Amino acid sequence: MLFFESIRDRAVNTWNQVVEKSSDGKLTKDQKFCLKFRLPEGEVVSKEIAAEIDITSKLVPGVPKRSSNIPQGKLYLTGHFLVFKDAFDSRTCSFNIHLLTVRKVERSNSDIYGLALEITTFSSTVITIFLLGMRSECERFALELRLQLKKNLKDVKKLGPFIHTCYSEYLLSKNKVIKEKFDSVPSGGLGLVFKFPGDARELKDKSKMKLWFDYFQSDGRNLSIIKTPMFYKLVRVGLPNRLRGELWEVCSGSIYLRYDNVGVYHKLLDDNKGRTSVAIEEIEKDLNRSLPEYAAYQSPEGINRLRNVLSAYSWRNPELGYCQAMNIVVAALLIYMSEEQAFWTLNSLCETIVPGYYSKTMYGTLLDQKVFESLVQQTIPILWDHIVKHDIQLSVVSLPWFLSLYISSMPLVFAFRILDIFFLQGPKTLFQVALAILKLNGEKLLKCEDDGTFIMVIKNYFQTLHLSAHGESPHPKFRQITNFQELLVTAFKEFSIITDDMIDKHRSKHRGGIFQNISTFVKRTEIRNLPKTPNLNSGTLDIIYDRFYSVVESLSLTTGGGSLMDFEAFKTFMSEICVWAQFDNPTNNNDAFLKRLFIKWDIDARHELSLSDLVRGLNTLVEPDLMTAISNFFELYDPKKRGKLDREGILEISEDLLYLTTPWKDGYVLDHLTNVAIENTIADEIIKHKTINGINDVEDEDIKLPETFNIDRQKLEQAQIERYLAGASNFIQRAFEYAQPAEDDEHPEELLIKELAIDSAFSHNKALNPNSPVTVNLPTFRMVILADETYELFFSKTFRESVQVSKPLDSKFNPIRNLRDMFDGLIADGREVANKVRRRMDSAASNALLQINNNGGYESKPPKSKLGEGEDDDEDDEDEEERDDDFGVISIDDKDRALLLGAEAQDLLIKVSESKSGSSTTANSTSTSASTDAPPTSSTSTDAQTKRMLFIATKSDTNLIDFEV
Template sequence: MEGRRSSEIPHGPNNPLKDVLQHRKRDETFRRLFRLPDTEKVIDEINVCYICDMDPDNKSKLPASAIVRKNMYPGKLYQSQNFLAFQSGDVASMTKPGISHQSFILPLYTITRFERINDDHHRSALSFKTWHKMTHYLKVDAEKTACEKFCDFLKIGLEANVLNMKGSLKLFLSTCKSEELLQTPEGPIHISDPIGGLGLQFGFKSDTTVEKDDEKTAIWVDYFQENGRNLTLCKQPYVFSEMVKEGLPNSLRGEIWEVCSGSIFLRFANHGLYENLLETHKNEVSPSMDDIDKDLHRSLPEYAAYQAPEGIDRLRRVLTAYSWKNPDIGYCQAMNIVTSSLLIYMTEEQAFWTLNTLVDQLCPGYYSSSMYGVLLDQVVLERLVEKYLPNITLHFKEKDIQLSVACLPWFLTLFINSMPLPFAFRILDCFFMEGPKILFQIALAVLKAHEKELCEVDDDSELLIVVKNFFASLNLPEGTTEEDYAKKFTIFKQLMKSAYTDFNKVTSDKINKYRKENELKIIGGVESFTKRNALRHVKNTAHFGPEEISNIYDHFFGALYYAKDGHEQPEMDLIAFTKMLEHMTTWAKPANINSSGNSENLQVMQEVSEAFILRLFNYFKSDKNHFGITLNDTISKLGEILRGDIMSKANFYFSLYNPDKSEHLNNGELHTMATELFWLMTTLEVEFDAWDAICNFIALSAEYSNTKDDVDALLALLKQEVNPDDSTYFAKHVSILHNALMGSDTPVIEVTLPVLRMIILTEDRLEQFIQTIIPASFKLEKEVIERQKGLGHEIFEALFVEGRKLANTMAYPDHLTPNGGKSQSASSRHNSPAVSPKPRSTRSTNSVAVSNKASEEEYEFV
């Protein structure tokens, strides 16, 4: 199947969902491996051999057999919509401990020249030249047709990215520190203002001297010149990782963090969005603002910038912008700690996108109201401790000691609040390069270093004392001598050595395996705890019993889950509220205008239904100026509909149709009430004559409003004959109601609350409907099968439905189909001056060149 494009992967005839899920898993693995945006999907992949240290000017003079084997790295080359990515080794070796890989990620908008070369033996090779003048040369280990397909798709992708290269690349590169360090008077990039974070003004909490830091910077500059930089950085095996482990130079730390995390690609794709978020919402107050303001001055109190307006303002802007971009999370505890660290080395925009990557990809679920991600990782850590440090596990079980008491803050703040900042930043260096596995390795190393002491503690408090004493031994107070610093640095280096050597078998694959084994248990535990905690805070039970309250909770948050695609949200908007009613009642389900029956009739019923649900939504909101409906609102207002006597329910209906809180209901409000009650009666298929009951309700309203003389005329309008078998029966009666109550000759009707109560008591059918039939239409208790599901099954079902939907519509994107220019996008490109084909002389037997000349650069896809 090598080299086959995704649309050609055969779908199982009986299980298309399985194929969809396999493709999804492959895409997720690809994005995780190369830290790419969530929108990227694998278009094609082929086996190649990457040739290092090959002078592009000499490659044509050397036969393939003359290439020194030590410079050859077999691996796989992947292609997505906007990236080429290479990793050496096979799939099995990619996550093995102790193996370093040759890898690179090339955004297509950084490739200025692409060439496919065939030698005399009809073997193919690919050559890529980047904006930074580096050439990548790869021998293709695949059939000729597979190589041709790969190249066809690649040319389309390169053409689609030319505008990014011409319009955005140079501007973006001027925001990169590496470009500032390597700029030359004759070069295309000229940067005058220093690029960096708060450290430029307030200093860096460095673990090294200025001289040593300058030496590190010089080494990285040499590395950039040989291996590309920022967007085109190539990671040489062993060399790159060892340079990171040695501690990054202060000037380049921010850029290397965003390169390793992948946030640099997000920043390029969304350049300017950060400033736009702040500008768009400059006159608004974020719902998270109170929580953000509380934590601003608690962020790295030992760093001077966060005791000054400059630092506080930058931190506030980044956290606020994130709360606007991702309102489902908004702001959560510990985000301030991580972001304040980023801002020491990064600009606001860099920190903003790195925070996005951290929350969404590197540490999913850490920064949420339930913190399910970090809770899950505490269970994973316990599994790892049981495997590698069994004596600690046995002792803690015997003493009933909770490991997470000490370790949870390490993970939540990425050790920033535990370690002195110079050492914490060294951990962040490794974290952005290695991913979350380094957190587990360091935690295990800390526990191993104190295994003997930990096996003697008797309770949680003694556990905390042991670990706090260790971290205190690393403190670097003002006036620390060079000798004392050397001792503390030695302790830290021993810790990191232990993490990498003693626990090198703690791989990302192993962590993900343990996560999958325990995630449903954690989700269930979080769900149960959250539910118990929420129910304890219910202010008004509205005469519901504990089981009924529990079921209302399930309906409430179940609707939120599906309406918000699984994202957390404490309040229901109209969509979620409608979902809840659809599950609670039969009358809230949308009318099927495509079913048998008159479409006009069903359309009118749907409009009345939507109006009634919107009215309920606005009434349920306790705070009319707020976002939506809380759990307390739901319980309280459901109590008004379902509990109490007929007098209290009359109060509910009077208030429901009296939004301006006047003393009486007027003609328009009565018209709306009568229409919606008639719709409810029709939908619920009451046994009495619904229309006659509504007519009597209107007549009594007129009679009690001192308009007795007009009752007969009003009834004459209402009692127009409509055949019960008429397909427009409902629509015609709605029209009759409107003409009777809203016509020019209609008498003025005013119904006060006492009058409404009297009318309901007089009209037995209306009393029965409000007192018994409507409450009975609410099914608070879930079906038995639903109660057995749990959130885990709900999540699976949501994925299943989504997968089925994808399976039914899955096709390869038209704009990536090499069909001779017949696709829509290819057609549109034909009329575009961006890229035009022209013949080119090469030694290849079947090469085709595509070039585009810009003001300073020639882009060629050969």
């Protein structure tokens, strides 16, 4: 279940912040600036000005002061960096120079420019900056530069130890180009011990090292390196093994993170040593599956380094922890980098370069798969039509390329060449290489008609990257071109049209759909893993899922959303679906019952509910079986499962029942009995109208409801209120009347109470007399509930229907909605009332004769069917109709009318209220009755309350929300 709680994880949030906000213009100018130049988050541009740049080096004598081609662009100043980018082509000249590396700043006389500054860095590079603009603007920029340099003076002492970790400095020191002394060789990757992939001689590693040695002398290094066209050429031809780690840092910007957070990596390991977590367990499982073809990862040293980096990142980013393919990427980095270098490069990858790739939902990778498909359709339409025609899943082929940055797809020696360019120019490299792979294998792929063959063609191609691309060519130079070289040329020449802006546009187009697909997938999978709930169907679970996370996230914004529901969120959730939870009655402790539910459903005692806990609890709350529903309610007050309740438990139940029945007890909502009373009143009005007009036999469709009719609203309301108040009183009285004496050893505290003097006024009242401890077990509790028709109806139907779990999330839920005014303009169910009127009129003559012969007496017949026997509905209704005052010829007293209202039941006013609020609800009503186990006595009100009733079942039409992947 941990996987499915991850949709709100930090990686997705990071992706939204970095990519989505950028495209929507929600990022600030400074945030966009940091992303563009790969600077640490938080850098703010204090000044910017147009400038021309000239670069020389004191380490390379004889170079002319001014070059013929002077780069022109924007110069930016932040709190820690001096940044420049050529206005026409960033590859002409660009740099991010850390202000700590600036050794001297001098003014330079210029008759052409407003002001010229000559900056010397610690790498002996001299950068002459010709500021363009008004003299005052140039002076302000120079002043701001001076102020920022002063602010950074306190951190200059950090620079010395840091540059001793850079191999570029060691290289120049060893060759006596600089005077810096090194006590030892800077730490590096596992390749120093287990050898680097590939043949160093074939890769011309020494030649590449010499080229970079010259470049470091002329254009700086590490924190003060300047990127010129030569820089890009040297990266394209492949980096030397010993310098690859440092140059990956420079290109990705992680070198700045490492400098700003010296010691953080080792502190994370020390502070969390010996700790365990779910992420740590997952890491341990994957350690031996990380680049098993490389010897280092078959040894304790390599495994331990990999473990350290992955564990440290999981502690630094606990919400993300550890994700799929992260182990492969880190294993590749560690071949060329130290642990600390790999750690900060992983941070840059996950949070800046490819946000969302390494998250539990892989949101970034899935989005880029959709982008890749769009680019294939746009650039290779013939191949795309073939893929669509044969229903080939392109993402199955390309997903591992993007997720592992090609490391797990092609031989390592070639994958690292791809990584060189990827760190330099960003994610567009992945798309360019992927398109080139399909382009170069286009003819073979057009012959594939299934996924398996498609994958096999690509796999075979990766195994032949070292072979000649034109082995049969008569020209020797052509035969020397390998498949990999052809791949690079195709990727970065033919598909140079794939730009960052193009990718961003495609991402913006598909982002919403991808996020919805992931959300739907996570939702459906989590719902499938929920416990079985026979009382909640799949559509209802969909709605509960949406409401659960809607409430949890809205109340936990400060934590970025969560997957567990605390008590405050639980109260909000229940108030949205339960009629009784919306009433604020100061005489009752509204939280008491909800708190009891919360504790009962919190099976792990963690003071929070998961979605599984909530669903399991709601399933018991809407239990349709009467006996089981009563048992579930009883168990709420018997947490120790003793099977009986003491005096306090009985009183707590009575208080909670008063709270739960508030909507009906106060006349805000009408129950089944009152609904049927309204229905009978309407039928009586129609019958009287037909009788007056001499109509004795009509078809159902001829019966129409009157537009207006009189209903004694106050009387019906008052009757319902009195029933619920009487029910509460009867519950207390019967509970203590039928309660059993408690044993003294179970209530030792009673021994002390017995010695106290008890007022004789309370001695006869078991509920108030502490000298008479009593308990109520489950069978007795059931008997007490079943003895009252109002409470029996409440547990069999009213309470269950008040929990509207299938109420759509997006509808405005207001169960009160002026219920006191719902009597105005009542509209009954015409068909139901018409059927009743027809049956009454058919038996009018015999009923009238029977009543006259009895001299106004009232003869009742016992109901024919019992619960579950399935007798014909019409026969049951006829038996009940013989008790009704059909024509108003003979009056009946209020007691008999109360029995009548209780014997015929429910649904009309629910339909009426829903029709007023614009909803359409239909119900098919059946009425049966059954007697309780208690023996029948005289025809009194008490008799009627002890009879077991079966009430009308209704089904409201609810529009469920369907989610499609």
